[in-house]
Amino acid sequence: MKNYWRRKFHLWIDQRLVSSHEVVLKQKNIYILPSVYGFLMAAIVILVLIAATNYQNNLAFLTGFVLISIGFLSMFYTFRNLAGLVLNAGGCSPVFAGETASFIVSLSSVKPLGHYSVGVGTSKAALHYFDMEPGTEYRVEVPQATTKRGWLTFSRVLCASRFPFGTFRVFSWQKLDARCLVYPRPIQPDDAVLARVGQGEGDSRERPGVEDYWGHRGYRPGDSKRQIDWKAYAKEQGLHSREFVESAGSSWMFRLDDFAHVDRELALSWLCYLVVHAERSNQVYGLELTGIRIDQGRGDEHLARCLQALALHP
Template identity: 35%
Template sequence: MFSSWQTRWQTRWQRFFASRSPRQARVTLTQKRIYILPTRGGFAFLLLLLVLLVAGINYQNNLIYGLTFWLATVFTLATWHTYQNMAGLQLSARATAPVFAGSPAQFELTLQAGVNKRSLQLAVHTALGDSQSVAQVGDTPVRMLWAEPTTRRGWYKPERLTLSSNAPFGLFRCWAYAWLDARALVYPRPVDAVIIIDGAGQGDTRPLGSTVTQELDGFRPYRAGDHRKHIHWATLAKGQPLQTREQALQHENESWVLWEHYSGTIEQRLSAMCQRVLILSEQDKVFGLVLPDRQITPSRGYEHRAQCLQALALYGLAEERSQC
């Protein structure tokens, strides 16, 4: 009974907080976002004030009165100083790299202090409950990484971040929620699957090896981006600069990853296609991708692979729906 009330209140509060801080690419902490309450230490301090006041009254001691009122005013001023410590802080985030569904999406948080300000002793809590602390955000921005698990393909947006700090007095805790408008691309989870229709249509995915031209066309100096399989390691062993074996691309057959070749639900199909794309690009083969609403012309390389995987990840997802 009690816990159900608690959860209901919690959800209500969360809705309230969320309504006050919409998702933004860059969140600046201001009065609208920063919440403040006394810490346990703050309540202990209040108790001390009460005891001091009673002592001042009972002993009719003006200096104890003075001490009490001084500390009481310091207590109220601590609200301002604690707020001031966090105010003006800017948060922004970006995803570090696309991930496959099921593995955690990693984001990079950038904390930047306000103009001519320092923020001390910040703690960043993710919705999952892990937290990291930052001693100081000063002239230079502070970057930190956090990860959140993914389950589905598409765009993944991070959950709420909570930024909190007790500095400088420890009597109050300031905190702010930030829903940052970063998104990580989540590819379908790669799954091995049986190809149901083999050899049909305009092309197929033939077994490895049969299309790879083994004949050597020559060597050229290594260029960044060359596949490691084409590097002629022997020259390196001889102490010469890296050489890349040039193969006749034109002799190689194109492969296609076709929607129709796979069965099952949409997600199963996409997962299987994803796995196929991964295998083909691992083998550095030229391949194209055909989805019901899209066709990607055969090519190879990292960019191509990313393009294909993105197409798989976003297949059938409207932009609005991709917010999860």
């Protein structure tokens, strides 16, 4: 029953919400409901008023009335704690499918007031609470699970608070305009598969992945930062790059067509593994997907380009 209404509410709110890069929480998009504790307080107040009537006890009446007044005022206070909060969608670094994407949400305020014990998250059960003093900002990483490659849009964000009196729950669902690139889940292909890798263009059939240290050579622009021998640099011996045995000769061209016999997603996962591994082993590699060809290269940028192509492959 409860879930039914929750689903209905979420459907309704999804229709209402327009995703935008920045949201200011205000009257229009904040909801306020009495909490369970608010109902408990109401019950106590009724009890007090009945007792007051029965005993004709005016001090008991005063207690009941002051509690009613505070109850209504606490609505304002709870609302004010959330109103004026500004949510800004920050970036989200790409992740591999199966990992948790974490969207950065930066929070600030248009009011000169602080916002206390506010929770931000994708659901009521997964709220990250924080205090925000007046005039300060706060950054929250909102985690979101990933299952498949491609663009992951930021789901609804819940902003909720019970501060200061717990009698009311104030909350706001927002859609922030942010997305996260999800790479395919890297899966290590077995040996039989590896045997077909790079056919045609690769000039070496060695299996990638064995990191044998070969020796130093002078630094050339374009060398990966990882190759630089920082120990030598620290000893003021100048910049040198370390060389690995395969890196000189191995170059790869991974093709989706090589794995045409298996499921597309599995093939992409294998390719993802191969690309990442090649980069780690400082090999030169390229990628050929249906309609896309990335020439051989190396480096973080190259890797990112390859992974993005894999992630967004139709």
